[in-house]
Amino acid sequence: MRFRFVALAALLAANGPALLPSLTPTLARAQQKQALTLEDIWTRPTFRAASVPGFNWMNDGRYYxxxxNxxxxxxxxxTGKTLQTLVSATELQLPGEAKPLAVDGYSFNADEQKILFTTGTEPIYRRSARASYYVFDRGNRKLTPLSAGGKQGYATFSPDGRYVAFTRDNNVFVTDLATMQEKAVTTTGVPNKLINGSADWVYEEEFSFAQGFxxxxDSRQIAFYTFDxxxxxxxxxxxxxxLYPKEYRFKYPKAGEKNSVVSVSSYEVASGKTVKMDVGPNPDQYLPRLMWTQAPNTLSIQRLNRLQNKLEILHGDATTGKTQVVLxxxxxxxxxISDDLRYLPGGKQFLFTSEKDGYQHLYLHDMSGKPVRQLTKGSWEITAVNGFDPKTGFVYYTSAEASPLQRHLYRVNxxxxxKQRLSEAGPGTDVVNMSPDTQYFLNTHSAAGLPAVVSLREGSTGKLVKTLEDNSKxxxxxxxxxxxxxxxxxxxxxxxxxxxxxxxxxxNFDPAKKYPVLMYVYGGPGSQTVADNTGGGISATNYLWHQLLVxxxxxxxxxxxxGTGARGRNFRQTTYANLGRLETIDQGEGAKYLATLPYVDKSRIGIWGWSFGGYMTxxxxxxxxxxxxxxISVAPVTNWRYYDTVYTERYLKTPQENPGGYDDNSPVQFAQNLRGKFLLVHGTGDDNVHFQNSIAFVDAMIKANKDYQTLYYPNRNHGIRGGNTSLHLYRQMTNFVLQNL
Structure with a gap:
């Protein structure tokens, strides 16, 4: 939903000092370069970056x-050397089939002797999917379907490799791999009523997970969510x-409406016994994270009140269901909510990040929740916890310590x-995939305008082992x-x-000329569209589209x-309960600042954005x-009353408690002020920001007798993609910019 771009100056030998109007050799070289086309960006693989597909660390960190193919x-x-073929394509061919399985994913069991292969994956929403899973046994070289009962979801080996748990039709199942016998863990699942083992729509979208078990x-128990x-x-x-449109109905809690009542249970595989965990008497709450600790039979459940200003970590006995708040x-x-909670080996301590001192930092606690010490401190933020080495006691993390625009890997004991920086000196952004033993990490490094370089590095020093992909082509x-x-x-x-x-x-920028300016905005809480990575903070395709306009x-x-991220709690939370007010003021201040620059035509400033950026536009x-x-406003929220509970109430409270926060910055309330040329774009199949938002704004513009243009994409979701859709959309947007700015 977010888009950002940067200059590829470092790649372009012709980009020198500002060019004079006369035909200099530099200008002549620049004129020989190719112009971007929409087809280059959206229909051809012209600018497709190479990566390392299907990369997975193996148990021994010396291998991946x-x-x-x-x-x-x-x-x-x-060395990066290929040591062996683990499974050949021919071994993934079922009897009677003409071709091997078209594999789109895989995972190992704990001893890496069995592998789950995924094929025929069908996306549902942003993170959810169903697929056909096959178990491959490296011992007997046999490929076996996991289940004959229909496509499965989130199939996962037990740690001892004896079982696989999965979901189907809103229920949880477990298969004994020795017999391939399948057993139902739950039987109560009903579409649009009760879900076991998977997240409901709003948890998936806003708490960022779909697998709910x-x-x-010790492989004896399965903990799982139930969403009523x-x-x-x-x-x-x-x-x-x-001939007649079909109805697609799904549960979607809009701001102020009822949420699912969520519970957590533990299932004992041997006995078939299910124990419901005590998550408190208030059903109107969230349970955004569930995990096992390193202590025997101890579950960790995170509980969040509906207003999302109080997070509690509960530790529960999975055999009795009893819980207690420890933090x-x-x-x-x-x-x-983050994924930074880490329980350390030995079952005595855990790591947790909090911004209680104004910035997101790392803290060590004992299992009772008592703080042991704060491990990092300063006016900068940790953005991810990447690993822990129990032998040396070092915690590996990514932070914005060097700059809010950058991300680098560090470690601290x-x-x-x-404390030590492991990323190479210099600017840019590092995205880290650390081996389980922290001995090595896969590092994807990018900087403004530069394609990513993927390398393997030593965990303790950051020293380069091997460059796997430099995107030289x-x-x-x-x-x-x-x-x-x-x-x-x-x-x-x-x-x-x-x-x-x-x-x-x-x-060929000429400071003596006057240029029209198009501003790109996202602007939502915690986001960034100004960052030192390949796209400068936005997607590569949108970056290239901006280059085309340039x-x-x-x-x-x-x-x-x-309200945006990486600058501390106060900067981000200043927009609380009044979403849109300060953000719009700041975008206006940006336009006013640009108008003072001698090379900007202040009468020709435009703005565009998608999703929250569409709202801002x-x-x-x-x-x-x-x-x-x-x-140009793409897929915008136009009234926060139409958006979901978790996201909206986090920043605005409920509409019952804060009606002014919802209405005072709704574009629908200000349609009568519209003066410029305006294009509104939406997919009719948007399950996230509903088409209803654009209908409401169009109705308001009609009532205000305002001119506007609309572009609707049948059955397209929030990303508005598929086939020629992106090419068509960006052609229309390009023409709109050229004709009106």
Missing amino acids: SALE GTLVQHEVT CWSP ESQVPEYDMQEWGG TDASPAYVD VSGHG LRETLAQYDLGKLEFISFKTSDGTQLNASMLKPS QKGYIVVSVDNR ALAMTKNADLFKMG
Whole structure:
């Protein structure tokens, strides 16, 4: 949903100093470079970055596996050498079938002698899917379907490798691999009523998980969620194409409405006994994380109140269901959920991140929840916990310590000493995949305008072992195109707030000319569209589209307003309970700042965005109508009353408690102020930000007698993709910019 771009200046030999109007040799070289086309970006693999597909660490951190042309192979980390073929493509061919399985995923059991292969995956929502799973036994080289009862979800080996648990039809099942006998863990699942072992829509979307069960470390128990969504209102979405449209109905709790009542249970595999965990008497709450600790029979359940300003960690006895609160993390506004909770080997301590001192930092606690020590401190944020080495006591984490625009890998000892940066010196962004034993890590490094470099590195030093992919072919391709230069800048608003921004200029930028400017906005809580990575904070395709517009004589700018991420709790939470007000002011301040620059045509400033950015665009075009000549709003929320409980109430409270927070910054309330040219885009099959939002805004514009253009995509979801959809959409948006800015 977020989009950002950067200049590929480092790739372009022709990009030198600012060019003069006369035909210099530099300009002549630039003129020989190719111009981008929409087809290059969306229908051809011209700019497709290479990666390391199917990469998985093996138990011994000296090896990793990868899928290569349908074959699963093992590599040695230190040399990258292929050591052996683990499973050949021919071994993945079922009797009577003409071709091997088209594998789209795999996972090992604990001793790596059995492998689950996935094929025919069918996406459901953002993270959920169903697929056909097959078990491959490396001992007898036999391939066996996991189940004959229909496609499964989230099939997972037990730690001892004897069983596989999975979901189907809102229930949980377990298969004994010795006999391939399947047993139902639950039988109560009913569509649109009760879900076992999988997340409901709002948990999947806002708490970022779909699998709702997990094995105990000793393989004796399965903990699982149950979602009773019988009281959650249904959303009715039309599916177009047949003689009569079909109804697609699903449970979607809008702000202020009823949520699922969520419970947690533990199932003992040997006895078939199920124990319900005590999660408290209040059914109107969230249980956003569930995991086993390293202590025997002890479950960890995170509990969050409906307003999401009080997070509690519960430890529960899975054999009795009894629980106790061991840690509470509270905030005057809201507490964000992360995956940073780590239980350390030995079952005596755990790591947890909190922003109680104003920034997200790492803390060590004993199992009673008592704090042992704060491990990191400073006016910067940890963004991920990557691993822990029990032998040395080092915790590995990614942070924005160098700059809010960057991410790098560090480590610190649980003693609180020995903090060390492991990423190479210099700017950019590192995305880390650490081996289970922390001896090595896969590092994907990118910087503004540069394709990613994927390398293997030593865990203790960060030293390069081997470069796996440097994207040299893509670099050569990009060097053939006339691409502009992106600069990171900052400016102060009229109230003294410092904001980060990026500016993408044409390669032949002339400071004596006046350029139209298109601003790109997302602006939602905790987000960033100004970052030192390949796209400068946005997707590579949107970056290239911005480059295409730059080639046509535009400057593209993005501003991270108040409420965005990596600058601490106060900067992010200042928008609490009044979502949209300060963000719109800051985007307006950005337009005013640009208008003061001598090379900007202040009468030709436009704005565009998608999702939260579409909301921001609609709000900017109405509340800041005198600043923007043109706007494109894609898949926008136009009234927060139409959006889901978890996201909306986290930042606005409920509409019953805070009606002004919902209405005072709804574009629907300000449609009468619209002055510029406005394009509204939405997919009718958007299960996330419902088409209802655009209908409401269109109705308001009609009542206000305002001119607008609309572009609707039948049955497309929030991403508005599929077939020629992206090409068509961006052609329309390009034409709209060219005609109106």
